[in-house]
Amino acid sequence: MTNAIQTQGLTKDYGSGHGIFDLDLAVNEGEVCGFLGPNGAGKTTTIKLLMGMTHATRGGATIFGLDTDRDSVAVKKRVGYVPGELPQFGGWRGTEIVAYLAGLRGDVDDTEVEGFAKRLDLDLSRKYREYSHGNKQKLALLLAFAHRPALLILDEPTSGLDPLHQQEFYGLIRDARARGATIFVSSHVLSEVEQICDRVGIVREGRLVTVGPIGELLGAKAHRVEIELADASAAAAIARVPGLEQVTIDGARVSGLYRGSFDPLLAALAGQRVVSLVSREPSLEEIFLSYYR
Amino acid sequence: MTLLRLAIRSHRTGAIAMAAIGAIAGLLNGVGFEQLVGTSPLERHAFATQMELLGRQLTYLLPAPVQLDTMGGYLTWRAFGTVALVYVFWALLAGTGAARGDEERGLVEEWLSAGVSRVRWLATRTGGFAIALALSIFVTTAATAAGAALVNDPLGMGDSLLEGIALYTIALFGFGVGVALSQLVVTRRVASSLGAIVIIALYVLNDAARSGIDIGAIGHLSPFYLYDRSTPLLAGGTFDVGANLALLIATGVLLALGAIAFARRDLGGTIVRLGGNGQTRPTARPSRDPLLRLPVLAGVDQQRWWTAGWAIGISLLAYLLTSLTRGVIDTLSGIPSLRPYVERLGLVAYSDFIGVIWFSSALLILSILVIVQVNGWAADDAEGRLETMLSTGASRPRVVVERIAALLVSVGIVAAASTAVVAIAARAFDIDVPGDRLVIATVLMLPVAFAFAAVGHALVGWRPRVAVLLLGIVAVVSYFTQEFAPLFSWPDWVKNTSFFALYGMPMTTVDWGGAITLLAIGVFGTAAAIMSMQRRDVGT
Numbered sequence: 001m002t003n004a005i006q007t008q009g010l011t012k013d014y015g016s017g018h019g020i021f022d023l024d025l026a027v028n029e030g031e032v033c034g035f036l037g038p039n040g041a042g043k044t045t046t047i048k049l050l051m052g053m054t055h056a057t058r059g060g061a062t063i064f065g066l067d068t069d070r071d072s073v074a075v076k077k078r079v080g081y082v083p084g085e086l087p088q089f090g091g092w093r094g095t096e097i098v099a100y101l102a103g104l105r106g107d108v109d110d111t112e113v114e115g116f117a118k119r120l121d122l123d124l125s126r127k128y129r130e131y132s133h134g135n136k137q138k139l140a141l142l143l144a145f146a147h148r149p150a151l152l153i154l155d156e157p158t159s160g161l162d163p164l165h166q167q168e169f170y171g172l173i174r175d176a177r178a179r180g181a182t183i184f185v186s187s188h189v190l191s192e193v194e195q196i197c198d199r200v201g202i203v204r205e206g207r208l209v210t211v212g213p214i215g216e217l218l219g220a221k222a223h224r225v226e227i228e229l230a231d232a233s234a235a236a237a238i239a240r241v242p243g244l245e246q247v248t249i250d251g252a253r254v255s256g257l258y259r260g261s262f263d264p265l266l267a268a269l270a271g272q273r274v275v276s277l278v279s280r281e282p283s284l285e286e287i288f289l290s291y292y293r
Numbered sequence: 294m295t296l297l298r299l300a301i302r303s304h305r306t307g308a309i310a311m312a313a314i315g316a317i318a319g320l321l322n323g324v325g326f327e328q329l330v331g332t333s334p335l336e337r338h339a340f341a342t343q344m345e346l347l348g349r350q351l352t353y354l355l356p357a358p359v360q361l362d363t364m365g366g367y368l369t370w371r372a373f374g375t376v377a378l379v380y381v382f383w384a385l386l387a388g389t390g391a392a393r394g395d396e397e398r399g400l401v402e403e404w405l406s407a408g409v410s411r412v413r414w415l416a417t418r419t420g421g422f423a424i425a426l427a428l429s430i431f432v433t434t435a436a437t438a439a440g441a442a443l444v445n446d447p448l449g450m451g452d453s454l455l456e457g458i459a460l461y462t463i464a465l466f467g468f469g470v471g472v473a474l475s476q477l478v479v480t481r482r483v484a485s486s487l488g489a490i491v492i493i494a495l496y497v498l499n500d501a502a503r504s505g506i507d508i509g510a511i512g513h514l515s516p517f518y519l520y521d522r523s524t525p526l527l528a529g530g531t532f533d534v535g536a537n538l539a540l541l542i543a544t545g546v547l548l549a550l551g552a553i554a555f556a557r558r559d560l561g562g563t564i565v566r567l568g569g570n571g572q573t574r575p576t577a578r579p580s581r582d583p584l585l586r587l588p589v590l591a592g593v594d595q596q597r598w599w600t601a602g603w604a605i606g607i608s609l610l611a612y613l614l615t616s617l618t619r620g621v622i623d624t625l626s627g628i629p630s631l632r633p634y635v636e637r638l639g640l641v642a643y644s645d646f647i648g649v650i651w652f653s654s655a656l657l658i659l660s661i662l663v664i665v666q667v668n669g670w671a672a673d674d675a676e677g678r679l680e681t682m683l684s685t686g687a688s689r690p691r692v693v694v695e696r697i698a699a700l701l702v703s704v705g706i707v708a709a710a711s712t713a714v715v716a717i718a719a720r721a722f723d724i725d726v727p728g729d730r731l732v733i734a735t736v737l738m739l740p741v742a743f744a745f746a747a748v749g750h751a752l753v754g755w756r757p758r759v760a761v762l763l764l765g766i767v768a769v770v771s772y773f774t775q776e777f778a779p780l781f782s783w784p785d786w787v788k789n790t791s792f793f794a795l796y797g798m799p800m801t802t803v804d805w806g807g808a809i810t811l812l813a814i815g816v817f818g819t820a821a822a823i824m825s826m827q828r829r830d831v832g833t
Binding site: 051076 | 397479480561573574575576577578579580581582585586587588591595676677678680681682683684685686687688828830831832833
């Protein structure tokens with residue numbers, strides 16, 4: 001399988017530890033890849049580098065084999081983009097914005113535009129400044145999807161959308177994927193990423209800390225454990241077992257995220273009276289938070 | 294205090310630019326007085342007599358001339374009349390910026406949500422402007438006084454202070470107009486345009502009154518009438534406390550009305566709904582306007598009303614200046630002390646006056662148009678429009694070239710409209726203007742606009758935040774260099790540093806070398822603009 005996106009040591013250094021550093025990431029054609037991280041982690045910086053809006057300090061990236069910096073025009077012909085910060089078009093009407101940008105792009109079918117506008121319930125006759133935040137976001141989605149791109153790069157795409165239109169957005173993603181498009185999406189909404197993504201990369205303080213299939217992240221690497229002991233004085237010893245993270249002790253109850261083989265934990269519990277032991281796969285939110293605590 | 298500090302800061306660039314313009318105008322006019330008027334009482338008396346004759350014909354533009362044989366009289370007539378108008382326009386823009394521009398950018402919502410009351414917000418923004426204005430006017434009046442002192446004809450310190458106060462009160466009035474009108478419309482641009490019409494109407498009202506047209510007491514309603522009543526720089530002149538108080542009261546009323554309307558209206562809305570209910574038929578289809586999809590013409594089409602506004606404004610001025618041609622040339626030719634200056638300016642025939650006075654004014658106005666557009670290009674980047682355009686696959690060089698080309702089309706439309714009006718007015722006032730020269734002079738304004746636009750775009754790509762300021766300085770210095778070089782007999786190399794000098798006087802002789810130089814600057818500027826655009830990080 002070829003890569004839709006490939007980065008090699010991609011770095012944008014804004015100084016004082018801000019930016020993105022040594023990013024090595026591959027997104028396969030046809031997959032939906034999520035990019036997670038808190039504010040300031042480097043998600044938008046990465047997306048702007050991929051879109052050729054900013055220049056890398058070092059390293060590089062390709063999209064469908066084209067250099068994102070040198071071949072940025074050819075790249076963008078194949079990409080649909082939703083920016084993290086919506087542009088300001090003042091008194092322009094939606095009809096004019098779409099016509100102008102369609103003219104710049106040159107390969108947009110008005111019938112497609114009409115279809116997407118109806119699907120998103122977006123009235124193009126109104127002035128941009130009169131649009132709510134949600135409607136501005138819908139217009140950004142329309143502009144990204146209308147030319148049926150091979151790759152969609154979406155920075156917080158559901159920001160401002162109501163639940164009904166979030167569902168419509170998921171439908172757009174499903175349809176794009178069904179026709180073979182690749183989608184790279186940054187989001188804070190973990191349930192959304194869990195729902196639409198095949199793989200997820202997590203970025204922290206400008207560095208990619210993990211990347212893998214959702215199922216793998218949710219399952220194999222960690223478990224949420226909750227142990228209730230008969231003797232509360234033993235709780236502290238259990239909390240010190242290697243591999244147990246995010247530990248909370250509440251009397252005789254110990255809970256946390258456990259990584260690795262269960263042997264050390266079971267060995268530690270062997271000499272104790274265990275009232276109950278629950279182990280389950282953590283949610284993506286818990287996985288995500290485990291990288292920040 | 295934070296809010297006040299931010300309010301002062303938001304007017305910082307304007308205050309500095311206005312101080313620079315006012316100071317240069319005051320200083321050069323002060324220093325130039327002796328050169329122009331002469332040193333002996335006889336020369337000065339002859340100058341004053343003839344210029345007062347001319348000045349009475351120019352009351353459409355300048356205050357009525359009095360005591361032109363004195364430094365105070367000359368500065369009142371030549372410097373402060375124009376400077377006051379320029380300050381009022383800046384104040385108007387500052388008022389619309391404070392009362393509507395900040396709202397458009399979401400700043401007002403932020404501050405109100407932080408617990409700042411609407412009245413306090415507006416009061417603080419007004420206070421910030423008042424402080425910035427005071428500092429700016431202090432620099433202007435100090436530089437003017439310094440210019441006079443340099444030629445040993447000093448102004449009284451108290452008189453300069455009173456002139457500064459008069460300038461201050463009328464500028465504050467402009468701010469009040471901006472704040473009040475901003476409550477009626479939803480964008481700063483429309484508020485500023487409306488305000489400009491109001492200010493021009495009030496100016497013309499006073500002009501009509503001082504030109505002898507009987508309009509009764511209506512002329513006294515103009516703030517410029519109240520401003521003209523103070524003449525502290527004249528010998529035996531007065532500072533009209535009542536007139537200045539009336540201006541302050543009128544400003545207070547405008548600000549109070551603005552504050553009441555602001556407190557009552559919705560954010561992003563207006564106090565009264567103008568022009569119907571604004572409803573349109575819902576649609577899901579893009580606009581059918583074919584121009585929006587064509588390179589270059591899309592940019593022109595987007596700004597059609599803006600271009601039309603410039604064309605109308607500059608055409609009115611073209612008509613006014615052409616109508617004054619005969620009277621001005623006849624009078625200037627009759628003043629012996631002015632003859633060398635007039636000859637250095639190249640004013641021999643009526644058509645020369647149009648060539649020198651009209652086209653130099655038109656160049657300055659078109660340069661301002663270019664600067665306003667450069668400001669729009671910087672805003673495209675800051676407000677995310679450039680990012681959206683580039684995300685469609687438009688290359689950065691294409692964006693640069695299309696922007697400059699679209700601007701040149703707009704400039705061409707505005708220039709052609711004004712030239713047509715000059716031709717019509719010349720025929721109406723029986724002035725023989727060679728048509729071919731008029732066409733050449735008009736076409737040659739395009740290389741000036743091209744050079745300005747290209748340099749402006751290169752600056753935008755390099756430092757968007759300072760591009761407008763730097764380009765404004767280039768325009769003002771070029772204009773003043775061209776205006777004062779003949780007066781002070783500056784060497785040619787100094788004159789040639791002016792962008793406008795490269796334009797030459799095509800109504801008399803076409804300077805092809807200058808035109809080619811301007812085109813070369815335009816081409817190299819465009820190349821530099823493309824390079825800076827290629828290198829920059831969008832949105833930073």
